[in-house]
Amino acid sequence: MNIICSSFSYPSSFIDQQFRKFSLEYLSSSSFLPLIDNEKQYFLLHHKIIGQPTIQQSQVAMSITTATGNIDFDQLNSIEEMESIGSNKKSTKKPYGNKILFHYTHEKRFQSFKRDMHTIYEDTFKNICATEVKIMVGNRNRPDAKHELIRKKPKREILQNKPNESKYF
Amino acid sequence: MTWNRSEQTLRHLLNEANKWHPNIKIDYKISKTLPFLDVLLTNNNGILSTCVYHKPTAEPYVVPFISDHSRHVFANIIQTSLKRAVRSSSTFQAFQDEQRYIRLMLLYNG
Numbered sequence: 578m579n580i581i582c583s584s585f586s587y588p589s590s591f592i593d594q595q596f597r598k599f600s601l602e603y604l605s606s607s608s609f610l611p612l613i614d615n616e617k618q619y620f621l622l623h624h625k626i627i628g629q630p631t632i633q634q635s636q637v638a639m640s641i642t643t644a645t646g647n648i649d650f651d652q653l654n655s656i657e658e659m660e661s662i663g664s665n666k667k668s669t670k671k672p673y674g675n676k677i678l679f680h681y682t683h684e685k686r687f688q689s690f691k692r693d694m695h696t697i698y699e700d701t702f703k704n705i706c707a708t709e710v711k712i713m714v715g716n717r718n719r720p721d722a723k724h725e726l727i728r729k730k731p732k733r734e735i736l737q738n739k740p741n742e743s744k745y746f
Numbered sequence: 747m748t749w750n751r752s753e754q755t756l757r758h759l760l761n762e763a764n765k766w767h768p769n770i771k772i773d774y775k776i777s778k779t780l781p782f783l784d785v786l787l788t789n790n791n792g793i794l795s796t797c798v799y800h801k802p803t804a805e806p807y808v809v810p811f812i813s814d815h816s817r818h819v820f821a822n823i824i825q826t827s828l829k830r831a832v833r834s835s836s837t838f839q840a841f842q843d844e845q846r847y848i849r850l851m852l853l854y855n856g
Contacts, residue, residue: 585810587820587852595824596845616838623841626832 676711683716690714748789785834797840798831798847806851824852 603622630638681690691714698712725731749756753776764772779788786799800806808823809815831844 585812586855587811587824589853591811591820592824592849592852595821596828596849598821599825599828619832619838619841623832623836626829631833 676713679712679714680717681714682719684719687716691716748794784830794836795840796834796836798834798844800847806847806854808851808855810855824848827851 600622603625679694681687694714695712702710756776760772760774778790779786781787781799784799785796788795788797809819811820827848828845831841831848835841835844
């Protein structure tokens with residue numbers, strides 16, 4: 578077999594070096610030749626690597642830990658979905674006792690949102706014996722607005738409190 | 747799944763299962779060796795073994811060595827493919843084959 582070495586191919590010295598590095602990393606350096614050459618060594622290595630979490634697994638674990646505090650904001654825009662989340666919440670959130678906590682991202686058009694949520698909740702769960710369960714609606718700031726106003730320096734005209742000019746003159 | 751009874755009964759069962767729900771269709775393949783995700787499962791007279799599955803349509807190709815990637819990329823390509831080989835091959839023989847495959851892929855690249 579003749580191997581065509583195009584300029585794209587990896588130099589064999591580099592490959593050898595990496596193969597050696599790999600086996601050195603996972604094998605105890607007691608073996609004289611640092612290359613996996615028998616079955617027993619291989620099974621040791623296999624067990625060692627199988628035990629480690631894969632990159633996907635650790636990424637999923639990371640995103641779970643970051644996401645537990647946050648509710649998915651996109652879903653909160655429709656009230657029907659809010660209710661389904663609410664019923665989920667009731668079963669999961671034990672430490673809050675008889676309270677259901679909602680959070681939504683505030684926007685100007687949602688001004689009546691808190692009141693609406695309370696009326697909807699009362700309408701739907703009136704008949705069921707869930708009256709002792711209190712509902713609490715909280716809001717949080719839109720991350721964009723927060724970023725705009727706190728992290729970045731806003732434009733001068735946003736910050737200035739303009740007097741209503743020439744209204745009475 | 748593995749099945750000890752005849753192939754006919756299995757096909758019958760799966761066809762029945764396909765009628766349970768109009769939106770859920772079961773697609774199946776019955777043979778001695780089966781690809782599942784990135785693993786190729788082989789049943790050799792009752793002994794199951796796994797090795798890395800390479801799609802027949804996917805050509806073995808990685809980033810060319812002369813490409814302007816930062817240098818750790820090339821080392822990591824080799825490290826990751828070796829790790830994957832260890833993960834999914836259940837026998838030493840399969841691992842050796844996979845090692846050879848990786849070496850050839852790197853040498854023949856491009």
